[in-house]
Amino acid sequence: MLPLPSAQQLRYLIALSELRHFGRAAAACSVTQSTLSAGIMALERQLDSQLLDRTVGKKVVFTPLGHEIALKGRQALEALEAVPQLAVAARTPLTGPLRLGVIPTIGPFLIEPLVKTIRTRFPQLTLSIAEDTTEHLLEKLGVGRLDMLVLAMPCLCDTAETLPLWRDPFHVIMPEDHPLARLSHVPVERLADQRMIMMEDGHCLREQTLAVCRQGREWHGTEGESDSTFSATSLHTMAEMVGLGLGIGVVPLLALEGGILRGHPVISRPLSGGPVWRTIGLGWRPRSPRSEDFKTLATAFSSLAPHPTQTLNQDFV
Template identity: 35%
Template sequence: MSHLPTTKQLRYFVALEQHGHFGKAAESCFVSQPAFSVAIKELENLLNIQLVDRTNKNVTITSLGRDVARQARVVLRDLEDLVDMAKGNQAPLTGQLKMGVIPTIAPFLLPSLLPALRESYPSLRLYLKEDLTERVYERLMEGELDLILIALPYDLRNVAEMPLFDDHFFLAHHEHSRFSTEQASYATEQLPSDSILLLEDGHCLRDHALAACNIKHADKVSSITATSLLTLVQMVDADLGVTFLPEMAIQSPLLKNTHIKTEPLEPNSYRQIGLVWRKASTRHAEFQMLGDFIRNHYRPV
C-alpha cells in the first residue's frame, strides 16, 4: 500500500486553507511555524502536487489545493464519526464533547445550565464555541464540533434536529417612548418609519424577529443596526427606537437598571431553541439525553 497522508498533515492543511497564513494556522494547531511548514511540504511531496503558492507576503491555496482541503475535511469528519462510534460503548455524557452555541443564547442559558450539568455529569468535559449560526454549522459539518445549540428554523442539511422549547418574543421600548404613549399603538403597522431596531445581518435573531413578529413593512425597520443584544438594549434605552427581545434575554439581568418596558406579543411570535448534530453521528441517543436535560433545566417565567 502506498503511503497515505497522516491526520496531522490533513488537519494542518485544513487550518492553513482556513486562515490563509502559516503563522496563524500554526498557532491554531498549537505547533511552531517551522514544524507546521515542514508538515505542509511533506504533504505536497507525498501527493506530488503543489497545494500552496508561496510569496514573501502572501499564501495562496491553489485550485487543486482547495479541492484537497475540501476532501480532507470529509476525511477528518469521518474519523471523528469513527471515534464517536467507539465512544458509543462508553457511559453517556462522559469524556469530551464540543458544542457550538450562538451569541443570542449563550449568555442567557449557559450561566445556569453549566453548573447543573457539571453536578449531574461530573465526567463530562464540555468545550464551547460561541459564534454565529452559519459558522457553528460549518464547524459542525467539518467535524470540529459535535453538536450545536441554535435557534430554529434555519436552513440546514444532513443534520438531525431536536427542538427543545419555544422562546417567545416581547416588544421592548423606553418607558416614556417618543414612538407611542399607548400600549395598543405599539402594533407593528402603527409604528413610525425607521422605528424598529434589529441586529445586523448575519444574526439569525434578526430573521426570526422579522418573521415571528410579522414585520411586513420594510420601511418600519431602521437602517441602523446593532452588533449585539447589549448594544440593541442600549439603543432602546436611549429611545432611539423599539425592538423585539426573546424571553430568555428578558429573564436575564440584561434589562436591569434600564428604563425599558416589555409588552407580550401574539402567542405565535417565537423562535425555537434546539440542538443539531450530524445525521451520520452515532451519538444520537447521547445528544437526545443532553437535549432532555436542557429542556428540563430551562424554566421560562
C-alpha cells in the same frame, strides 16, 4: 505506495474546501494561515499532485482531483474520529469531552443552567464552551473543533443535524413613554414605521427580526438602510440604546427573563400576528457516533425552557 495523509492535513484541506478562504479555514482549525497553507502544500508534495489551482489570483479554486480528495478525506476523517468516540460511547455513554458552541444571544442567559444541568446529571462529561456567531460555530463544527451547538432557528444550519427544544417568543422593547407602551400586545404591522435597533450583521437574531418585521405588509426596510436602523453587538447594548430613545428593538423572552432591561427605563410588550418566535435547539454533525448522547442531552435541556408550554415535541420540525 504513497504515504498516507495525516489527519491534520485532511482537516486543513477539508476546512479550505468548505470555507474557500485561507484565513477563515485557518481560524476554524485554530492555526495560523501560514501553517494551514504549508500543511496543504506538504500534502500536495506527498501525493505528487496539485490540489489547488493557483493560477486564478487570490480565489480558492480546487482542481478536480483536489475536490475529490477533499470529499474522500471528509469521509475518512469522520470514520477515523468515530473510532474512539464509538469505544467511549459503548463503554460508558455521556462521558469524556463535550465541546459546546453557543451563540451570543443565548449564551449569557442559558450557559449557567446548562452547566449546572451537565454537572449535576452528567458529571462524567468534561465541558468546554465557545461563544460565536452561528456561521462561525457551524464552520468549527464542520471541521471537528466542536461537538454540539446551541442554536436559534430558523438559521442557515443545513450542514448540521438539528433537534428543536422550545419556542422562545419575541417581545418588543421600547422606552417607557413610547406610544406603543399603551398596548398589551404589539401587532407586527405596527413595526413598519418605527426606528428599529437590530443586532449587527452576522447574528441570526438580525435575520429573524427582519423576517418578523416583513410579516407586516407595510414593512419596506432592508439590511442596508443605515438611516432607519441602528445595530448592536449584544442584547444588553440594544437595551441601553432603547433606553436612550434611539429606537425600539425585538428581543427574545429568554433575554428578558435574563434581566437585560434591569436598570434601564425600558419596558417590553409581546409581539402578536404570525410566527413571532425563534426556536432554541441543538445541532451536531450528521452521522455523529454520539447522536444518542446528544438526544439524551436534548431531553435534559428541554427542562430549561422559561415556561413549560414552550417546550416542543421531539419530532417537531
